[in-house]
Amino acid sequence: MEITLQAVLAQVMLGLNNGVFYALLSLGLAVIFGLLNIVNFAHGALYMLGAFVALLGYSYLGPLIGMPDFQMNYWAALVVVPLVVGGLGILLERTLLRRLYKVDHLYGLLLTFGVALIIQGFFTNYFNVSGTPYDAKPEILNGVVNLGFMVFPKYRLWAIVVSLAVCFGTWFVIERTKLGAYLRAGTENPDLVRAFGINVPLMVTLTYGYGVALAAFAGVVAAPIYSVSPVMGAEMIIVVFAVVVIGGMGSIMGAIVSGLLLGMVEGLTKVVYPPASGTVIFLIMVLVLLVKPAGLFGREN
Amino acid sequence: MPEHLLSISELNAWYGESHILHGVGMTVARGELVTLLGRNGAGKTTILKSIMGLVGRRSGSVQLEGRETVGLPTHRIARLGIGYCPEERGIFSSLSVEENLLLPPAMKAGGMSLEEIYEMFPNLLERRNSVGTRLSGGEQQMLAMARILRTGADLLLLDEVTEGLAPVIVQALGRLIARLKERGYTIVLVEQNFRFAAELADRHYIIEHGHVADTVTLDEVGARAETFSRYLGV
Ligand SMILES: Nc1ncnc2c1ncn2[C@@H]1O[C@H](COP(=O)(O)OP(=O)(O)O)[C@@H](O)[C@H]1O
Numbered sequence: 349m350e351i352t353l354q355a356v357l358a359q360v361m362l363g364l365n366n367g368v369f370y371a372l373l374s375l376g377l378a379v380i381f382g383l384l385n386i387v388n389f390a391h392g393a394l395y396m397l398g399a400f401v402a403l404l405g406y407s408y409l410g411p412l413i414g415m416p417d418f419q420m421n422y423w424a425a426l427v428v429v430p431l432v433v434g435g436l437g438i439l440l441e442r443t444l445l446r447r448l449y450k451v452d453h454l455y456g457l458l459l460t461f462g463v464a465l466i467i468q469g470f471f472t473n474y475f476n477v478s479g480t481p482y483d484a485k486p487e488i489l490n491g492v493v494n495l496g497f498m499v500f501p502k503y504r505l506w507a508i509v510v511s512l513a514v515c516f517g518t519w520f521v522i523e524r525t526k527l528g529a530y531l532r533a534g535t536e537n538p539d540l541v542r543a544f545g546i547n548v549p550l551m552v553t554l555t556y557g558y559g560v561a562l563a564a565f566a567g568v569v570a571a572p573i574y575s576v577s578p579v580m581g582a583e584m585i586i587v588v589f590a591v592v593v594i595g596g597m598g599s600i601m602g603a604i605v606s607g608l609l610l611g612m613v614e615g616l617t618k619v620v621y622p623p624a625s626g627t628v629i630f631l632i633m634v635l636v637l638l639v640k641p642a643g644l645f646g647r648e649n
Numbered sequence: 650m651p652e653h654l655l656s657i658s659e660l661n662a663w664y665g666e667s668h669i670l671h672g673v674g675m676t677v678a679r680g681e682l683v684t685l686l687g688r689n690g691a692g693k694t695t696i697l698k699s700i701m702g703l704v705g706r707r708s709g710s711v712q713l714e715g716r717e718t719v720g721l722p723t724h725r726i727a728r729l730g731i732g733y734c735p736e737e738r739g740i741f742s743s744l745s746v747e748e749n750l751l752l753p754p755a756m757k758a759g760g761m762s763l764e765e766i767y768e769m770f771p772n773l774l775e776r777r778n779s780v781g782t783r784l785s786g787g788e789q790q791m792l793a794m795a796r797i798l799r800t801g802a803d804l805l806l807l808d809e810v811t812e813g814l815a816p817v818i819v820q821a822l823g824r825l826i827a828r829l830k831e832r833g834y835t836i837v838l839v840e841q842n843f844r845f846a847a848e849l850a851d852r853h854y855i856i857e858h859g860h861v862a863d864t865v866t867l868d869e870v871g872a873r874a875e876t877f878s879r880y881l882g883v
């Protein structure tokens with residue numbers, strides 16, 4: 349097969365499209381791990397939950413509340429779903445995760461793994477594993493745009509742009525604002541930050557809620573592209589964990605950049621050697637672990 | 650108005666199962682500078698941490714301006730007006746010098762302005778954009794103290810500020826602490842360096858095995874050299 353520049357660029361763009369989801373999810377994982385010291389295994393399930401809440405709000409909510417014509421439209425879902433799922437995250441932190449901070453990381457991982465299985469099990473019970481389409485894509489995002497080197501679906505371009513904006517907005521808040529300074533300091537030495545008069549437990553709760561909301565946001569943005577399925581999160585989380593390992597736990601920019609790059613590498617592999625596209629990220633993970641165990645952007649200590 | 654800014658009685662503290670403080674009692678009047686002296690492991694740091702609510706469990710009474718703080722969460726205690734400078738200095742490596750300086754939120758009126766602080770610590774101004782932990786030990790100590798002066802806290806808890814620093818820096822710190830006292834700050838100073846402490850303090854509490862073994866006031870210091878040598882080996 350001949351490899352054309354066109355084909356390469358097309359796959360890089362599609363890879364970038366996957367990459368923004370990796371970036372959103374690994375960013376949330378990094379923020380949560382930094383402050384809570386918990387590997388949030390439920391992250392994939394919460395991403396899936398975001399997509400489902402959007403789907404339910406569009407197709408099922410109206411009849412349920414006795415207003416058969418009501419549909420939560422896509423734009424509303426982009427705002428409402430992260431709030432709802434983030435709120436659920438806050439509840440989860442307040443009732444369950446909070447009890448585990450003083451014990452080994454492993455307990456947090458096991459608990460969130462259990463939560464992931466419950467959420468996934470619930471939806472598997474009621475919905476088709478092969479996926480339900482989410483048809484709420486707004487008219488204005490239908491069709492294609494000409495990027496010069498290729499025509500590209502408008503919606504996918506939107507997904508890239510809005511996700512990048514959220515990623516870099518989050519980076520900016522964490523690295524460049526006063527609020528972010530509390531977060532960075534709290535990640536390093538929560539006791540001292542408390543001793544400076546800051547309500548760290550509240551900050552922890554809100555941070556978990558925000559990380560979860562990022563996952564739900566990714567779920568809403570992904571819903572019109574991939575069909576909404578109970579296992580979409582389980583497939584995603586495995587790749588995202590590899591991304592996090594490659595980038596290094598705890599680095600915000602590392603999480604974003606490695607998410608984007610690995611999405612593109614995956615895309616490129618589809619052109620060069622398609623059978624390897626599903627495993628290339630894991631190969632890179634193994635190599636990185638051998639050479640730089642703390643990850644590309646992680647600090648060794 | 651209550652007589653004492655800080656008043657501690659029957660304070661017990663635990664880390665997990667280990668019972669560290671056994672009925673500590675002490676008082677500090679407004680504007681006073683008292684020291685906690687004692688050997689390594691005597692419980693001095695634990696007393697400061699217990700005041701801040703940073704130990705596993707505590708019982709007894711710690712009152713700030715007559716207000717009971719045992720039972721309050723740490724951030725609420727801090728906001729009553731305490732500035733805490735921990736033994737390990739606690740400079741954040743993910744924050745610049747200036748971010749470190751601006752981190753503790755203002756809690757009361759009357760704190761120093763950033764300009765005043767930079768005037769007092771010109772080194773910090775010069776290095777305001779460096780990573781906090783890139784500073785020398787002495788500069789990090791200055792930063793750890795400077796950042797609690799902005800908040801309006803009137804009670805300062807300073808834990809072994811001279812530890813591991815060169816004599817000239819220790820002297821500079823001594824001048825700084827004397828200046829803070831003149832400005833009206835109330836200070837609890839944990840020290841191993843008896844000579845340093847003796848020049849500054851109104852009163853010394855000698856800590857041993859998690860309780861107050863003895864108290865020595867300023868005018869007794871000369872006459873009670875034997876007390877210090879018994880407890881501190883100086
Ligand atoms: N986090 C902790 N967990 C358990 N024991 C501790 C902890 N911190 C200090 N200790 C113990 O408490 C005692 C008092 O320590 P500390 O207050 O640090 O003494 P000092 O500051 O006077 O040197 C020591 O025996 C020490 O081993």
Ligand SMILES: [Mg+2]
Pocket residue numbers: 693694695736809
């Ligand atoms: Mg100590």
